[in-house]
Amino acid sequence: MKIKSLFVGLAAVLIATASFAGRGSDGNVSIIYWQAPSILNPYLSSGTKDIESSSMIIEPLGRYTETGALVPYLAEEIPTVENGGVSSDLMSITWKLKKGLKWSDGSAVTSADVKFTADYCMHPEGGCAQLAKFDGVTSVSTPDERTIVVKFSAPKPNPYGPFMGGQSPIIQKKQFENCMGAKAPNCTDANFGPIGTGPFVVTEFKPNDVIQMKANDNYRDPNKPAFATVTFKGGGDATAAGRSVLETGEFDYAWNLQLAPEVIANMEKAGKGIAIAGFGPLVERLEMNLTDPSPDLDANTRATRKAPHPFLTDINVRKALSMAIDRTLLVEIGYGKAGDVTCDLVPAPDLYAAKNDYCMKQDIAGANALLESAGWKKGSDGIRAKDGVKLSILYQTSTNAVRQDFQALIKDWWQQIGVETELRNLNASVFFGGDPGSPDTFQKFYADVEMYANTFDGTDPQNYLSMYRCGNEPKPESQWQGENINRYCDPAYDALLDELSATGDLKKRGEIGIKLNNMLTKDSYTIVPLVHRGRVSAHAKSLGGVVLNTWDSELWNVADWYRIK
Amino acid sequence: MTDNNNITGKPRSKVRDVWDQFKSHKGALLGAIIFFSIVMLVMIGPFLWPFDANQIDIRSRNQGPSLLHPFGTDQLGRDTLARMMAGGRTSIAVGLAAMALSLFFGSFIGVTAGFYKKLDGILMRITDLFLSLPLLPLLLVMMLLFREPLSEAYGPERGMFVLIVVSIGITSWMPTARIVRADVLALKEREFVLAAKASGTSDTLIILRHIMPNVLSPIMVSATLGIANGIITESALSFLGLGFPPDFPTWGRLLNDAVDYIQQYPERVFWPGLAISLTVLSINYLGDGLRDALDPRMRKR
């Protein structure tokens, strides 16, 4: 045993010093995602599973690193105002491709391919899933083989929408030329096996099941990837995925293990693998409904701004509900090292993080006192009421073991401050679906409080904060589509948003972002953040080079992975 | 074939006959005792037991069995025994009610289709239709249409109970119907039925006296399987977010929640698994005894 562990230790040191033996020398690597990829074209599906699996094959011009910094991939460098790549009026950005780039079929990558990618996504009939990345783009021009100029209709303080990150990779013009618009679904072969510049190429794709890949002979680094083949299995559940890496060692990498912390800790004891955590801006939160969801109201008034909520419009009630929650315990029970207490809507990146601490400590007595002084008196049944309005809450969320534990705990705490809670859990595919005919969608919000998690792509929260603009709320006239879930409406907030979209200076943007964040959380308790959620993935102890990245595809540096021998 | 001349004449003696036969069946008696103890435990238990099923005690979470918590506690420190008792109430009620509903539909449609040739075609095509409907979308539609009205009429929990029982009932009667129909098809050509028909006995009487007693055993099997089916389907519904509110324990949900912890706390899967199995087994033996007791041929032996 001792000799063996000594040998393993020695081997690890050797690997750390000596780098790769060369392309394809490390055999097969197997990856498991418990959601199976259904298509390898992220422009037709925005599911994480699809974006991340395709990121091994097709690449963007630049990506975000694990710290949220920008790093060039197909581009020579990241264009900025300083290096002249972004015009000083913020109206255009100029990208330059690396020299000698080749597609996996051997042909050269040119600026025409990049322009084609934009045309493909911006086609009016295509139903492109990443259209938001191309928001405000007026033209894409190609002055030469390697240069691409993107022009915007208005100043873009964050011009890194198109061609940046896992959502917006470059596809080959030759392959997708006849797949524009309505013809997109006819191109099964292209959608299932895109020709790319990434470290691997598809050899077999079984939708919603498994992908087989092999190393790309034309990859730009001749020594990479270290693995000759990849098996990318999908399906099942997070427990089974974790088990296959941490306990049985059948797989090398498992994505997104949404499991109770002690379950993961117990699996790690088997000694086959390691769980790793990374943090993006994902926040589990309670959303307070500022409008009245009572079923007695007619369909055009219920849960719209025409009917203010009977008691949640009182900030003292919202504040007391937040004060009663012990977030440290929630993290401990639900997320372990994959979670942190947060009081912010935007907890990351650092530039935009307010780092508030007003909610860190549970204060049941304080909450009781606050409600008491605000005139909410306990009745004989122990439930507080004022002017005949009872503090009785319907609290809904999607079906998920951790969320149901949270519901039970929070109901218990609210009970202690004299608030009665009815719990409801809904099937996720109904809750997160936008069917205007269903009463159970999170947009319709036929409940007083709801809980879910949300985040934003990339490192700029402008669009995320713009969701809470007045008028952007779901309502019957908009078929219940809209992102201002709480029906929050504050002219000062909207004015500040306008200021943000006209500001280019990063430091200034950070300050405005923090102000906006505070208006929604600390100052108004409209959104009650609970947990800053990280992502836990697991890799086998024999798999080296893994850097967990939550700002881009988790498989962003799969070219650097190798086998520790 | 059947000594049916005393059915209306001396009902008490028939009941006594059945009881005597049932009593002499050891398995049935044991099954009955176990089943009634379980029912008593879940009915009366919660009133005697100091812990509430939803009482959270975060300091004593994940405890193993002890004197204070004989079945241990769960990840939020709730007493497992209290949850088992509360869960049993719901599970047994759902299982029995859904089984009864599905047996009623199944037997009624099966007997009608088997006995009346004219109705056979249409009833069996309806059965085919129900067999082909995808369960999940059907449930989603039922929830969409009936959840709010039922919840207003009976309150959220009772309304949900009615909805769940009806959904399980109307999606599980088809096998019983087809099995009963097949048996009836064969039975109605037997001599004693033909004789009864020739002697002018009414259809209803033929069905009640000659057909029903002879299709009892497949119905009994369907009943036992139906209970297990009801309890497990309910857990699947909760799992999908189509069932009871999340703070409403049921055996199926307890089992489901515990599967993730199977390695750390194996007792958590053991208790609900045992409870479901014991209930189903006891009903199975009870059913065996009841069938033997109700079967006139067996009684004569």
Add this chain to the structure above:
Amino acid sequence: MLSFISRRLLISIPTLIVISLVIFLLLNLAPNDPMAQVPLTVPPEVKQKMREALGLGQPLYIQFLKWLIQFFWIEPQVFIDYLFDTSFSEGKQRVISWQTRSPVMDIIVQRMPQTLWVVGMSYVVGILIAIPIGIYSAYKQYSVFDQVGTFVTMIGYSVPPFFTGVFVIVIFSVQLGWLPSIYDTTHSVVDWETFKIQLKQMVMPVMVLALQTTAMINRFMRATMLDNLNQDYVRTARAKGLSEWTVVMVHVLRNSMIPVITVIALNVPAIFGGAIITEQVFKVNGIGQQLIGAIYANDLPTVQTITFMFAVLIVLFNLLADIIYGILDPRIRYD
């Protein structure tokens, strides 16, 4: 008999069209949105465009007609093209899945092997175990064999596969390390060695599924055997001096098979439908997983196509059962 079969086959056509319409209406009435799994970061306007690209804005009857034509007219052409290398279907729109944007039928065909291997095999195993046990249990009612059989099968039926599946994985994959916990659908059997690997990865899902089948069929077999063993004709047959084997295995068994045949026929279509939970637990990714995945993703063309094919099998196998009743018991007549 022949006229009965042809009449029933003719009736099947309108039946199936009604069934397909009911399924279609049900799916459209259910609260669903193919964008449910799209991340919340995608703005509503983009989601709306994606819905339009899927053809969701069209009126219902057009959507239904389109599906009818695609399924009954174009898909058979594709099949003919595949068989005879012709090109009838070229350029015609097939039934396209909303999730994968590829033809639904191709994925179904791709998933047939593992579905048949695992679910089909478990069914065969289940029947082969259940029938002899059922017969013997009934013949020796309340013997030790019967009691143990009852006990095991009832427990097998009352613990759901989401528990038994995980239980056997923990024992045989995690603790003992004998069997793989994840089914490899890319594995192809070419020689003895690969066959052994295939057996190894099949053994757990097949046994977990077979447990359920066995329990169900065994109970019905035992119950009807018991019924028949007490009938007068058995006494008559024995009195006539027939051997015990002939009495039980020919006369009693034949008369006891009707409910068992019904149960078997009811569940054969389920083989095609796959086993949703067991497939999920062992990552078999067969048709059951395809169906449940499509339901979660609200991929209506896939759900519609799979459930409809399922309906065809149900109608056919119920017809088959009716025919077998007539053979088992010639007194049953359908005219």
